[in-house]
Amino acid sequence: MRILCAVDGSEHSQWGVQALEALASREPEHVMLLHIVDQPALQAATNKNPVATKRALAAMEKAGTIMLRDAARTARLALGQAATRPRTKFQSILAHGPIAHTISRMARRLKADLILMGSRGLSDIQGFLLGSVSRQVAATAPCPLLVVKQPMTTLLRVAIAVDDSKPSRAAARFLRSHILPESATVTILTSVESPVTDFAARYLSESQLAELKGPVMERATRLVDALRGEFIKGGFSVVTQVHMDHVIETIVKHIETSHDQLLVIGSRDLTKSERLYLGSVSESLLRHAPCSVLVVRGARV
Numbered sequence: 001m002r003i004l005c006a007v008d009g010s011e012h013s014q015w016g017v018q019a020l021e022a023l024a025s026r027e028p029e030h031v032m033l034l035h036i037v038d039q040p041a042l043q044a045a046t047n048k049n050p051v052a053t054k055r056a057l058a059a060m061e062k063a064g065t066i067m068l069r070d071a072a073r074t075a076r077l078a079l080g081q082a083a084t085r086p087r088t089k090f091q092s093i094l095a096h097g098p099i100a101h102t103i104s105r106m107a108r109r110l111k112a113d114l115i116l117m118g119s120r121g122l123s124d125i126q127g128f129l130l131g132s133v134s135r136q137v138a139a140t141a142p143c144p145l146l147v148v149k150q151p152m153t154t155l156l157r158v159a160i161a162v163d164d165s166k167p168s169r170a171a172a173r174f175l176r177s178h179i180l181p182e183s184a185t186v187t188i189l190t191s192v193e194s195p196v197t198d199f200a201a202r203y204l205s206e207s208q209l210a211e212l213k214g215p216v217m218e219r220a221t222r223l224v225d226a227l228r229g230e231f232i233k234g235g236f237s238v239v240t241q242v243h244m245d246h247v248i249e250t251i252v253k254h255i256e257t258s259h260d261q262l263l264v265i266g267s268r269d270l271t272k273s274e275r276l277y278l279g280s281v282s283e284s285l286l287r288h289a290p291c292s293v294l295v296v297r298g299a300r301v
Helices: 013-026 039-045 051-077 099-109 125-129 133-140 166-179 207-232 246-257 272-277 283-290
Strands: 002-006 031-037 089-096 112-120 145-148 157-161 185-192 238-243 261-267 292-294
Touching: 002 013, 002 099, 013 051, 013 112, 013 145, 013 166, 013 207, 031 166, 039 051, 039 157, 051 089, 051 133, 051 246, 051 292, 099 112, 112 133, 133 145, 133 283, 166 207, 166 261, 166 292, 185 207, 185 246, 207 238, 246 283, 261 283, 283 292
Parallel strands: 002 031, 002 112, 031 089, 112 145, 157 185, 157 261, 185 238, 261 292
Antiparallel strands: 145 292
C-alpha cells in the first residue's frame, strides 16, 4: 500500500505519523511524508510585501524540512524499521499551495492508496463556517482518507458503518485488504430509518407497525450477515448490530459506548451544491465521531 502522510508539526500531525504503527502488520510498501507551505496564505499575511514574503517563505521551508526529517524518523520507529533494514520505501516531499487542495492533488499525482493525517478538530460553529482541512480533503481526495483524532498505535476495536451501497461494500473490502490486523474485532453496524413517522405511528397498531418495519429490518440484517460472512472468511473476529433509528446519532452513540478506536465509512461523490447545502453522512460522522475515522472513496481494491 502507498500511504501519503501529511505533516505540519502539530501534536495531531504527530499522532497521524505514529498511527503507522497500527498499520505495521501490513508493511506498507511506500510511505510519502508531505509538508505543505501555504504560500497564498503567507502572501496575505505579509500584505504581499515581496521582501517579507520571501524571508517568511525561506523560514517556513527550512522549518518544513526539519519537520519532514523528524517525521521520517518517527515513521521508521512506528513501523519498527528504525534499527533494521527498511522494508518500506520512505519519501519526503515539500510542496507549496493551499493545504487541502495540495494534499488531494499530491495524492492523485503520487497514486496514493491512502491519505493519513491528524485532525485538530473544530467546534461545530467553526466547522460550519470555515470547514476544516480534513473535511475538505475528505470531499476531494481520490483515495481513502484516515483522519487520526487521538493516539492510535494499535487497532483492537474497529467499527464499520454500512448501508446497501457500493461505497459501503468498497469500504468493507478496503478494511479487510489493507487496514484490519488479525488481532482486531470488527463491529459491522447499520442503522435504518423507520418507514413510518412518529406521528403516523400513533395511529397504527403494533401488528401494522411490525408489518411495515419488518421488511426494512430484514433487508438490513441480510446485509450485515453477508458482510459478516466475508470478514469471517478472511479470519477476522466479527460482531453485528442492526438498529432502526437516526443514523448519525446511533453510530456516534455506539462509538462512545464501545470505545472503538476507528470508525470506517464509505463515501459517495457529492456535487458541489450537495456539499454546500446538504453535506453527507460521511462528513457528519467525520465531524462528530469521537474516534479516528477512515473515509473510503475512490479505493483501488
